[in-house]
Amino acid sequence: MLKFIIKRFAAAIPVLLVVTTLTFFLVRIAPGGPFDTEKAVSAEVMQALKRRYNLDQPVYVQYFDYMKNAIQGDLGPSFKYPGRTVTEMVKTGLPVTFELGVYAMIWALLIGVTAGVVASLRPNTAQDYVPMTMSMIGICLPSVLLGPLLVLVFGLWFEWLPVSGWDSWQHKILPSLTLGSGYAAYIARLSRGGMLEILSQDFIRTARAKGLSNTAVVFKHAMRGGLGPVISFIGPAIAGLLSGSFVTETVFQIQGIGRFYVQAAFNRDYTMILGTTVLFSVMIVFFNLLSDIMAVWANPRLKFETSKGAR
């Protein structure tokens, strides 16, 4: 297993290198620079700004300087926020985004698995259609709409929960629910499919024939295999939750990394775009690996293989 993990990490290095290099040059090709503003800036001022951020050097020099520093963990100064380094901003924003992502995942699993399992028990009846229709709505309803809707109902009408911010546990309910709902819907469909497949298998029939209660059949036997697809989905889902939190963070005024990520692109904050892109690439690689490991753990028929057979 260790060999498998090491090999997978080794394979990730060229991926990260390509992502970093491409991003580095792509942001510089995009029209408009970090210091372009609505008001004209004199040539002298522009020169001083470029010198300050090393942009007066040839591009290849900038590239090698950047890579050298990045390997040592220094992602450079932000171009938009003069007093801040990218590393510092990642350090303040990432834990918040991570917390949000974890809570969203918990909501997604709680709602998704419940709905999926309930639906799978009586396929093609109202007990199936109702949760599945709701999950379809969940997939279709973007967080930019769901967030304000939840705020309107729970924040402004009932006044039960705060409309924005990220402090107490009350603050955290609506944002994580908003972010998690789309994933809950996917998980519901995945677990319904997985459960249906397992429930139709012989060993389940045997279990029932032995006279086991329905509860025991579902919880003890069916769910372990039936939720396999859900487990493989968790890794990519967490990566998606972390890198896709921008809208939720904006709607709820949360100080996470997602807001920096998107704003950096609009601001042409080169170092910030690079830093966050590399960070999210690392996370995607890591969580995919994690979900592969979990999939094997949940399904003993799979083995850690380093060849293309690993799933």
Place this chain on the structure above:
Amino acid sequence: MSVLSAPRASIAGLVLTTLLFAACSGDKNTPVSEGTKNQILHIGNGTEPADLDPHVVTGVPEHKLIMAFFEGLVMPHPKTLAPEPGMAESWSVSRDQKTYTFKIRKNGKWSNGDSYNANDVLYSWKRCLSPALGSEYAYMLFSVKNAEQYNKGELKDFAEVGVKALDDYTLQVTLANPTPYFLSLLSHYSTWPVHKATIEKFGKVDERGTPWTRAGNLVGNGPFILKKWEMNKIIVAERNPNYWDAEKVRLKEIHFYPVDNLATEERMFRSGQIHITSTVPPDKIEVYAKENPELIRINPYLGTYYYRINVTKKPFDDARVRRAFAMSVDRKTLVEKVSKGGELPSFSFVPADTAGYTPQHSIPYDIEGAKKLLADAGFPEGKGLPKAELLYNTSEGHQKIAQALQQMWKVNLGVEVALVNQDWKVYLASQKAMDYFMARAGWIGDYADPTTFMDMFVTGGGNNQTGWSNKEYDRLIRQAAETGSQEARYAIFQKAEKILLEEAPIIPLYTYTNKALISPDVKGWEKNILDNHPYKYVHLSSEGEAGTLSKK
């Protein structure tokens, strides 16, 4: 069926938990109601500030923060914008209006208790003008003799710049030309002082982006000190006991929230989290104006929304074509039916009543006249006119306006205009490269004087970006800069503006308005065209009429 009981129980559990919140968060005390009791003002402040260094930053959110932490030689009064004593307790102007002498107050202190004097201003202006710092607003000091040359690196010795400390408490400023609006330039934060020891503790004098502006490090001379700064979350300002006029300051704290989403900000206001918003979502303006007019403020703002025309591209190299486009726009309909934010239609460039200047000349709304001009230029009924493009930066508001104008030109002149939208930075680059036909633009005055508008369109001016050049216009603007009498200057500006409107390298559309939602508890938040609100005049009270200065 027993198996269903488990999932059902969890759903029931969810519902129960939700109900539980109801029980524990039923408390109706909001940050606003608590804040009003304790003199803590909560403000929605737009985007996260780039920095708090007055010589580095450029934006509006930064301005609102720096107003709390720093103070210039003179400060504008919130109602009249007339200069009031700040760091300087008094000042005098020579007869030729070229020499200003400021008396710095002797009891003046920095927030750490150090005394300040004239040398602090000298040090700060040198910093602001130093070429290496690259201050984007250094030009605010260019009316000072030799300041521009020093900033451009043509002059190395700062002693030749027209600012001197005659003694510790006397500052003498020599100007290149009589500049009747010099004191209003000083209300701009780029001219405000910084604390030498703090700057140099964290870096070089002309180094940008050092940590000196962090909470705990920042030392200022304004009515408040920086207590807390959490990125994208909150900035807390606390009353500065060392401020010379601390007695007058009634707010204990100001909490600034960087909320870049307009809808979120409006919801925060509605749920009692903030007293004042930075703006109002366009679709909410009418709703508030109708249902809660006491909560919304719409005031004229020192800014013009206009379209630039690239005069180097056909067919716009012909002034008659440009003028025809400018004359066939129904601005009244535009502000009433399209932009709908209380904007004032503008038929000239400088906003009405800019420090007493109101344009006399205007672009008429005259479809027949426009048609005739177009025919004279060789395009009767718009026939044969090359298809032009109208560029705007991606935004719903700009799009609506562009579509309305596209329609007006089609109906009134019979011409087709294509709409092109670009992301903000791309749009800026396109304009700089003159790669456009017509482009949406906006200009907010830096200070209350027509100069900030009129000097944009001199030949080769950095903000011109239309390719337009007119010798007589250039001469008039130069002449105005050298004229001391306000009346004579304004007469020259009138002449220059007439040329600008006749030649029409721009199409003025409307005067901006400033929009905000404001709690009736906020007192002393006066209206003025710069949207400038010195916090020492503001206090909170749930009694009395909203927004008026206290009698104190």
